[in-house]
Amino acid sequence: MKKSFFWLALAAILTSDQDRRMYSWMEALIHHIA
Structure with a gap:
């Protein structure tokens, strides 16, 4: 997932x-997951 x-x-x-x-938070979340 x-x-x-x-x-x-x-x-x-x-x-x-x-x-x-708008997607800056997504980027931060991706970095947090990766």
């Missing part, structure tokens, strides 16, 4: 490059 979340978050970040602020 963690891998699935990682890919979903990565896809969201890549598709919404302009909304980096």
Whole structure:
């Protein structure tokens, strides 16, 4: 499940490059998991 979340978050970040602020928490969470 963690891998699935990682890919979903990565896809969201890549598709919404302009909304980096919104996905900054996702990035932090990914770093916390990894």
